[in-house]
Amino acid sequence: MDDILSEKLPSDVEKNNAGIDVQSQTPDEVSFREQALSHVLDGFPYSRMDRIFVKFGNVRPRGYDGMEVGNLSHPVTFVKKVNLAAVNGRHEALKKTYHQNLVNLTGISITDDAAYLIYERTGLSLAEIKKYGRLTFDRIAVATICREIIHGLIYIHDILRISHGELNCDNVFVNEDGEVHIGNIGDSMMKEGKQNGSDDLQGVYDIALSLLNLKADSDKTSMSFYLADHFTKLPSNIQLQDVLKAWKIPFVG
Numbered sequence: 001m002d003d004i005l006s007e008k009l010p011s012d013v014e015k016n017n018a019g020i021d022v023q024s025q026t027p028d029e030v031s032f033r034e035q036a037l038s039h040v041l042d043g044f045p046y047s048r049m050d051r052i053f054v055k056f057g058n059v060r061p062r063g064y065d066g067m068e069v070g071n072l073s074h075p076v077t078f079v080k081k082v083n084l085a086a087v088n089g090r091h092e093a094l095k096k097t098y099h100q101n102l103v104n105l106t107g108i109s110i111t112d113d114a115a116y117l118i119y120e121r122t123g124l125s126l127a128e129i130k131k132y133g134r135l136t137f138d139r140i141a142v143a144t145i146c147r148e149i150i151h152g153l154i155y156i157h158d159i160l161r162i163s164h165g166e167l168n169c170d171n172v173f174v175n176e177d178g179e180v181h182i183g184n185i186g187d188s189m190m191k192e193g194k195q196n197g198s199d200d201l202q203g204v205y206d207i208a209l210s211l212l213n214l215k216a217d218s219d220k221t222s223m224s225f226y227l228a229d230h231f232t233k234l235p236s237n238i239q240l241q242d243v244l245k246a247w248k249i250p251f252v253g
Contacts, residue, residue: 062122062183075121077106080186082115090190091115097160101152103173103183117186123175125183126207130169137211139228145172146208146231147244148180153200154240156185163195164188167203169210201243202236 055066064078084091094115097104107118126145129135137145149172156164164171165188173181188195209232234243 062125064119068118078119078121080117080119082117082186082190084110084113084115087115087190088192090192093162093189094186095160095189097155097185099152099155099159101148101180101182102155102185103181105186108186119183119186120181121175122173122181122183123179124173126169126172126174126211129174130211139212142208142211142228145174145180145211146204149182149204149207150240150244152180152182153197153204156182156188157197157200157240160185160189162188162191163197164200164203165191165195167200167207169207172207198236201238201240205232205234205236208232 052069053066054069056064062078063080065081066079068074068077068079070076082091091110094105094108094117096106096108103122104120105117106120107116109116109118149167153164153167156162164182164185166184167182171183173183175181208228212228212232
C-alpha cells in the first residue's frame with residue numbers, strides 16, 4: 001500500500017488529521033487542497049472528503065488497484081482501474097448489479113482514458129480456502145455452494161443477458177457469513193465476442209469436482225457419492241432452472 005490519505009468535510013471537524021484549520025482557509029486554498037488530493041489519488045475519478053482511499057502498490061490483490069474505507073453508511077469497497085484503450089469501447093456495457101450471489105459492481109466512474117469499477121468487499125475465494133490443508137468440503141457444503149452459484153448465474157444470464165466466461169474457484173468467494181458470491185462481473189460485461197452460457201454451467205461442474213475430490217473418496221458405494229458423481233457429469237447445454245429442479249436434495253444419501 002503506497003498511499004493512505006484521510007480527509008474530513010470542513011463542516012464535520014474544525015481541523016483535519018494533518019492539523020490544518022480548513023475552516024480558516026480561503027476558497028482558493030481549499031480548491032488547491034482538493035486538486036492535490038486528486039493528484040495523490042493518481043487519477044482516481046472523484047474525491048470523497050469523508051472517506052479514506054488506500055492505493056495499493058505493485059502487489060494488486062485480486063486485480064484491485066485500491067480500496068475505500070468510510071463510515072458505517074459507506075462500507076469498504078474495492079476499486080479496479082481499466083484502461084479504455086484496452087477494452088475498445090466495451091466499457092459502455094458496464095452497469096451496476098444487484099444480487100445476493102454476486103460481488104456486486106456498486107459504482108462506475110469514467111474518465112477520458114480509464115474506467116474505475118467499484119466493487120463490494122469480498123470474502124475468501126474457493127481457491128484460497130482450498131489452500132488450507134485442514135479444511136475440507138463435505139458434499140452438502142459443495143451442494144450448497146453450487147446451488148448459490150447457479151442462482152447467481154441465473155441473474156447473470158437472464159437479467160444482465162451475458163455469461164460470466166471465467167467461472168472457477170478463483171472467481172467464487174465465501175464471506176464470513178457463509179454467503180457465496182461470484183466475482184469479476186465487470187470483466188464479464190466487457191468481454192469481446194459471443195459468450196456461451198453452457199461454459200458457465202460446465203464451470204459449476206468443474207468447481208464441484210475440484211472441491212469434492214471424488215477420485216480420492218473411499219465411500220464409492222453410497223447414494224451421496226453416486227449423486228455427487230452424477231452431478232459433475234451432467235450435460236452443460238441444459239437450462240440452469242432445470243438443474244435446480246432436478247437437484248432438490250443434492251448429494252445426500
